[in-house]
Amino acid sequence: MLELFILLLFAGEIIYLVYENRRVLRNRAKLQHVVYVNGIRGKSSVTRLIDAGLRAGGKRCFCKTTGTLPMTINTQGAEQQILRRGPANIREQLWVLQRAAENSAEVLIAECMAVDPALQKLSQQKMMRADIGVITNVRLDHTDEMGGTLSEICDSLCSMIPENGVVFTADAMFYPQIAKNAAQKGAKAILATAENLPAQAIDFDENVALALAVCAHLGVPRPQALQGMGHYCKDPYALSLHRLPGGALFVGALSVNDPQSSEQVWHQMKERHELAQRRLVLLINNRRDRGYRTAHMLLLAKRLKPDEVWLLGAAQKAFARKLQKVGPVPVRCFASADELDLAADENMVIFAAGNIAAEGHLLMARVREEGDALVP
Structure with missing residues (x-):
């Protein structure tokens, strides 16, 4: 009897996983693009800047950040805090993907909430399935999970680079290492440089440059993107x-x-x-x-x-x-x-x-x- 019970539980788990995978594929198919933003500093700001620039270019966007507070911005531009019942869990990204599909979004821009490299890879390959990756920068943080050196941290961040996709970064120092990781996945790496930016600061130059590069990749002209970024909604506890x-x-x-x-x-x-x-x-x-x-x-x-x-x-x-x-x-x-x-x-x-x-x-x-x- 115990063996039968265990077998039924196992079969039920397999059925659920198959159903969940089909739902993920169905929701992802409704989206033209998923932009997945990773890095050590500036993830929330870059996510919000990309969202603002794409909206100014007429894209229908759904945005999710997990900075100081987990927030979403729906396709109507309404911001809402995500109320969690327990500790943060990367399964939250499945809910975000579904909400973006339900909102009839063209583009989902989401901040990576995983720190462990294995979870970063899992969240990309089995959940978000992004076609556009972003690595803001490589800095000394999360050393318990990502490694004690900057090189190790860089490789950890590269775990979410999309297969056969594209990854953007503003970190010139680690661009060669990011490009090497990207090539191993059949992806293209692009370095965003802070050139000819407005004199009046919207955010840190490298963040704006990175967001502009992603917007240009998705067909939004620079003037329109900059106009949108000039009015972007900052993270609740930004600088x-x-x-x-x-x-x-x-x-x-x-x-x-x-x-x-x-x-x-x-x-x-x-x-x-x-x-x-x-x-x-x-x-x-x-x-x-x-x-x-x-x-x-x-x-x-x-x-x-x-x-x-x-x-x-x-x-x-x-x-x-x-x-x-x-x-x-x-x-x-x-x-x-x-x-x-x-x-x-x-x-x-x-x-x-x-x-x-x-x-x-x-x-x-x-x-x-x-x-x-x-x-x-």
């Missing part, structure tokens, strides 16, 4: 700048998790807003389940040489001890975002990095309520 009640400036870069990108953002903001003469406070929010990022943020502190470091979240004492070994810098630890003093004077700039989770969300809620938003 932001606020003036605090006492006059200090607050740079919200909590969603920028790796040291290289965080350092790049700081230098760009410092130059754009003439912050060099201000006293720099580096505010770091650490996640308990992202131990490697704590080590990465220590690298950031070494590079930026702040006048003071404020710590939120996990591993505060250990971080402070390691930081003191590098050089004497005042360190303040806070149990919650409510304890932070946001009444600092105009001689100070607070650069918040690390992670948006937990206290990061509470911190940004305070900043938005008490401060005045400025154009980044």
Whole structure:
């Protein structure tokens, strides 16, 4: 009897998998293109920029991002948060594919939510079946899952390159390695370069260049794409700048998790807003389940040489001890975002990095309520 029960369960699972595969193929057949966006930094922004550019060119798009909050933008342009009942699961992409088909979309633009290379490959080959891949950049992050070196991380990101498709990247340094991985899958690799972009920044140049390249590939003229991108819906916790009640400036870069990108953002903001003469406070929010990022943020502190470091979240004492070994810098630890003093004077700039989770969300809620938003 037990053997029969196990056999029935196995048969039921096989039937379900066959049904699910047919449903995926049916939904995918209703879409002309699927653009699958991967990379370390800027995935949500690039996904949204591509969506905005294609819409301006008359394409009927469905968009999904999994940045600081999982969101969809339907074919009518309405944005909606995805409410999850449990932890994030890549099976969510099957639902997204179905929603795009139900919305009669021509193009689905989706951010890759898998980190493990095997899951990236699975989500591409068995779920999204994208014909256009995007790798924003290769940076030092997710080292537990993707590998400890940049080369290993690059190969991991290449797991989702579509067979016989095309993959775009703006990372010139790793373009040869991406192109090599693409050739092994019969795909074409294209390097997007930031040339002749508008003087007024829409987003980081490499993100805009990458989105423009994808839009051009799908037949949208550059002027139309740029016009659409000029009004794109940013991720809820994208890079932001606020003036605090006492006059200090607050740079919200909590969603920028790796040291290289965080350092790049700081230098760009410092130059754009003439912050060099201000006293720099580096505010770091650490996640308990992202131990490697704590080590990465220590690298950031070494590079930026702040006048003071404020710590939120996990591993505060250990971080402070390691930081003191590098050089004497005042360190303040806070149990919650409510304890932070946001009444600092105009001689100070607070650069918040690390992670948006937990206290990061509470911190940004305070900043938005008490401060005045400025154009980044």
